Amino acid sequence: MSGPNTSYDPVQVTPLDADHVEAMVAEALEAFAAAGTVAELKQARIAHTGERSPLALANREIGALPPQARKDAGMRIGQARGRVNQALAARDAEISAAELAQRLRDERVDVTLPTELAPVGAPHPVTALMDQMSDVFVAMGWEVAEGPELEAEWLNFDALNLPPDHPARSMQDTVFVDPPERNLVLRTHTSPVQVRSLLDRPLPVYVVCPGRVARADEYDATHLPVFHQIEGLAVDEGLTFGHLRGTLEHFARRMFGDETVIRWRPSYFPFTEPSAEVDLQCFVCRGTSVGDPEHPCRTCRSEGWIEWGGCGVVNPRVLEAAGVDSSRYSGFAFGMGVDRTLMFRNNAEDMRDMIQGDVRFSRSLVGGAR
The missing domain is CATH 1.20.58 (Methane Monooxygenase Hydroxylase; Chain G, domain 1)
Incomplete structure (x- = not known):
């Protein structure tokens, strides 16, 4: 410059x-x-x-x-x-x-529009059905009782009048937990919850016991080694087999519709006497497939009836094992498979679908409703 x-x-x-x-x-x-x-x-x-x-x-x-x-x-x-x-x-x-x-x-967002922030799941049909079944009894004034899945052998067998040599206590049916001296099993039914209820609650007792159980069963379309049951127990003064029948008829019609027909077959269970098997008239063919080879029914296998569960009047030995005066009190008990009930209500063909964890299966059954 x-x-x-x-x-x-x-x-x-x-x-x-x-x-x-x-x-x-x-x-x-x-x-x-x-x-x-x-x-x-x-x-x-x-x-x-x-x-x-x-x-x-x-x-x-x-x-x-x-x-x-x-x-x-x-x-x-x-x-x-x-x-x-x-x-x-x-x-x-x-x-x-x-x-x-x-x-x-x-980038305007209409906040009034419905949106899905995360994938929506669904209640598992088995869980939803257990809740629905329990609600039937809660509406009648019963209580819902629960217990541990790892159960004492005494509560699972002895208190229910199942002697040590009973076949159900063998390794073929029961899953025992090591070491054997602890006498613990994966409960084979929810009946131990009934015994616990008698021990823990004042009389009278009206409880329904839903839950998961385990048995050494096959894993196929109609059997699972781990499945679900719902059992009921009523102990009061003056209860009879007639009270049991009225209770289960009401329960069956709430589950399968007002047109449901049930039948009773004599049977044997160590923890009830007398005992009976409860069958449902096939709600698909209504029994019309019996003797009709041209129109078979896959649901009932053309037998006209479907086995649903077992029941009976509580054996006095079971009451006495829980410290109940059998001369004053009587009662009735029953048990049904939740998974099998779900199959009946929804025409599900394979029980294994219930444990795959596929949300599409849960959504297809709409939470266990028909």
Whole structure:
């Protein structure tokens, strides 16, 4: 850069000429106005306010002017740069506001619309059915009782009048837990909960006991080594087999409809006497497939009846094992398979589907409802 020139004529220095400065300002304002995005405005800002911009280069020339000319030139350049910066700020605010408004329009979310934030599951049909079965008895004033799945051998067998040589206590049916001297088993039925209820509750006792049980069964379409039962126990003064029949008829009709027909067959269970098997008239063929080979029924295998569960009047030995005076109190008990009931109600063909954990299976059965 050259030193001061005492014979300097400002009019002859083009970058500092008023018209030229005005032209640089006009060019900058035009570039700002033409910018449509923040990115384009950034390029215009660098071109017209950066270190290599025309106004910045013109400002450097002021130092070479004689003292008497610097004031006017500096004022002219300063005012020009101020106008450019004000225009830049105004345009930046305008473009930023426009881009924000556009982004808000593009990303607008209607919060009134239903949305699925996470995959929706479904109650397992077995769990839902156990709750529904329990509700039938809760509506009659009964209580729901629960107990441990790892049970004492005495509660699982001895207290229920199952002697040590009973076949059900062999390894073929019962899963014993090591070491053997602890006398613990995976409960084979929920009947131990009935004994616990007699030991823990004051009489009279009306309890329903849903839960998971385990047996050394085959794993196939109609059997599972771990399945679910619901059992009931009523102990009071004056209870008879007639009370049991009325209770189970009401229960069956709540489960399978008001047109359900049930029958009773004599049977034997160590913990009840007398005992009976409860059968349901096939709700698919209504017994019409019996003796009709041309129209077989897959549900009942053309037998007309489907076995549902067992029941009976509580054996006095079971009452006495729990410390109940059998000369004063009597009772009845029953037990049904929850998984099998679910198959009957929903025409499910394979019990193994119930333990696969596929939510589509649960949704297809609508929580266990028909």
